[in-house]
Amino acid sequence: MAGPFAEVSIFSALEKTLHYAIPSELNAGARPGARVLVPLGRRSATGLILARADCPPPDMPPEVRLKPILAVLDDAPVLTPDLIALCRWLASYYFYPVGEVLQTALPSGATNAPQVFVRLTPAGEERAETQRDEIGELLHRRGPTALAELEAACGSPRGFRQKLRELENRGLVERCHEWRCGLPGPKTVKVVRLAGEPDPGPIEHNANLKSLVALLRGADAGIPLSVVRREVRNADYWLRKLAAAGTVRVEEREEERTFRLAQALPEAPPPRLTPDQQEVFDAVSPYLASGPFQPFMLFGVTGSGKTEVYMRLVEETLKRGRGALVLVPEIGLSTQLEALFRQRFGERLAVWHSGVPEGARHDQWRDILAGRRTVVLGARSAVFMPVRDPGLIVVDEEHDPSYKQDDHLRYHARDAALVRARLLGIPVVLGSATPSLQTIHQSRLERYRPLLLPRRILDRPLPTLEIVDMRRESSRARILSHRLRTALAETLQAGDQALLFLNRRGFATCFLCGVCGAVLQCSSCSVSLTYHQREKILRCHYCGKEEAVPERCPACGHAGLFPLGFGTERVEEEVRRELPDARIVRIDRDTVSRPEDLVESLDAVRSGRANVLIGTQMVGKGHDFPDITLVGVINADTALQFPDFRAGETTVQLLMQVAGRAGRGEQPGRVILQTYNQFHYTLEAVLALDYERFCDIELQSREQLRYPPFARFLKFLVTSRSEAQTREAARRLAALCRETAERFDASGRPAAVLGPSPAPLLKLKDRYRWHVFVKAWTSRDLQDFTETVLSGARSDPALRRVQLAVDRDPMMSM
DNA sequence: AGCACGCCGACT
DNA sequence: GTCGGCGTGCTC
Secondary structure, three states: OOOOEEEEEEOOOOOOOEEEEOOHHHOOOOOOOOEEEEEEOOEEEEEEEEEEEOOOOOOOOOOOOOOEOOEEOOOOOOOOHHHHHHHHHHHHHOOOOHHHHHHHHOOOOOOOOOEEEEEEOHHHHHHHHHOOOHHHHHHHHHOOEEHHHHHHHOOOOOOHHHHHHHHHHOOOEEEEEEOOOOOOOOEEEEEEEEOOOOOHHHHHHOHHHHHHHHHHHOOOOOEEHHHHHHHOOOHHHHHHHHHHHOOEEEEEEEEOOOOOOOOOOOOOOOOOOOHHHHHHHHHHHHHOOOOOOEEEEEEEOOOOOHHHHHHHHHHHHHHOOOEEEEEOOHHHOOOHHHHHHHHHHHHHEEEEOOOOOHHHHHHHHHHHHHOOOOEEEEOHHHHHOOOOOEEEEEEOOOOOHHHEOOOOOOOEHHHHHHHHHHHHOOEEEEEEOOOOHHHHHHHHOOOOEEEEEOOOHHHOOOOEEEEEEHHHOOHHHOOOOHHHHHHHHHHHHOOOEEEEEOOOOOOEOEEEEOOOOOEOEOOOOOOEOEEEOOOOEEEOOOOOOEEOOOOOOOOOOOOOEEEEOOOHHHHHHHHHHHOOOOOEEEEOOOOOOOHHHHHHHHHHHHOOOOOEEEEOHHHHOOOOOOOEEEEEEOOOOHHHHOOOOOHHHHHHHHHHHHHOOOOOOOOOOEEEEEEOOOOOHHHHHHHOOOHHHHHHHHHHHHHHHOOOOOOEEEEEEEEEOOHHHHHHHHHHHHHHHHHHHHHHHHOOOOEEEEEEEEEEEEEEOOEEEEEEEEEEOOHHHHHHHHHHHHHHHOOOHHHHOOEEEEEEOOOOOO
């Protein structure tokens, strides 16, 4: 069979890619990266061309004829070659079907399946005239009808499929597909414009008409109809009259969807770089024009001016005619950073995160694709943005756990950024005040080049840190220690601001029965319900389910229920009681549901309308509050309790991050850490503000225990609705892993298997969950091992009854 | 993922 | 006798 052919990945869970013939009329458009409509069995599907080939795949018997591509859906490719390569890499590394990786990489809607329509053939039309059957009748009356619609309209849905197929086989009906692009088109607005000189007579007689004409005279480019309607009474009537006379025209105009979350900053000249910043800039900038691939670790204390360095590097990249990609944790967006980038890059900037409305996101994606926007600032999934000729990738707060997606494709955006940079042969800057141990390790091995910003801008002093041993506090000071309460009062007295941090929202962490000791649990998850006092409701923080507080304990029937433990809502109440004059703003998922709320609350703090900020992680990152001089960490131990070998690392990173919020302005800052583990090595490191010392200790212990980065982890997650089936499948999987590991050990490539074990969160959204852990010394071994296990798992009946997810380089908790 | 095929229990 | 349950396997 003669070429050309295309290797196509269907947008679905298909493990393999499929090959199609390219009809000559589609030859020019059928380029790698373009979406296509293809036949698949007896239906059709959408997919994307990964590659072109001159001969059919070698493993294919020569007698089979490849089906032809039905249509090319894009004028120009929607994925660049580096992104196609990245998606293939991710599919293989994370053991995930390529077609579903593509769905992650493309904006929602771009991977919609084609809609199937059914219609009568000419023979069918003819027969419908004489013989009446329900389907024929319906189609005769309605014309081509969407399959689902036809089934719904059918009075007897029983046997519908079969009846339809019979008609199809007899050549009376046929299927056709219409591919509706699924992407919102450009937004259009109706615009009103003067097209001639209106008759002056009536204008003098009618005030409405007069104001209408005056309004239109003021704007040659035209005025949106909505504005005209708002400004002029009876506008529609007069517009119709003027339009009939030909003196105004109403036309449709395409408009970019706008959204503004961050405040607009006035234009300002960029500040002069400090010598430290200049040194970093000089180290990276030779790579911007033509690479080669080089990772940099930018290790800069909070307040050392990393953002300015990023912007300068991006600017330099643009000067070389190339684009740039800047990744930031989701939570830090829609705020200051965005405002700064917008101020610097204006219309060249695209912003990509969950707070951007879908329509605006599509407009920006189109703009990026067309090369109209050359700088992308975005969260995790922005790593897939099809920037034209990228010359630089920046990953800010590189250590942040939110870069790891924890469902579907469980990828790490920082690692994906590294791979993409390698594929492109460009530099990648990993920035953090507390780099991940993996990155520290790589820089010590000289695979990443370390760049340091050891000083705060203007040599502002680092904050002072103090520890309060909560075990020695009186029982009425369980939330706010004596020391923190006093410091808080002093701070407010002095007219400064304070931040109180607690990584737990709600009022009480659980409701306990004082008679039988039962804790109220979510019916769908194995966690206790959190009490929210303002709404007087119990809520599950994992599935969102809500319940009213019962009068009596559901277990023993006694009326002895009381709240236990505390969250941010309770802290707020406590502060209110202790300091009635405090102007409090609380920022957590309960008080901030939309991005606008966050902007609003942050603004209240920045403008000084509030002087106490209470919050969860949301406040920890990326926000600059110049007047905060006191930071209180209500419970510095929470992160330590997670069942994760990284718990120490996460704790230090989080606490140093929060501590960095203090004293970024003129005033020096003070940080008070309340803890029950005052001599824990993580807290000692935080107290001394000595991150590197912590890394030394932690890396040494990881090496001894053979934990990452000295080994590689992988987690199998088995889930199903049946507890017994899940347990059994996990047992089978662990056995399969052990058999495989034995074979590997025999060839001198050890892999260790741990488990099966019930997940710390045994039940989540009504699904039971079990884990099996695998540890291997090299990435290569882990790859081979997992492929072997997965192919074995496919033929195990117990495992086919459950869902099996693979999480490579997992965040181990829950 | 769909959508076939195929092989066993409750209905006209 | 058939309708339809969902296990199993394939889609270029």
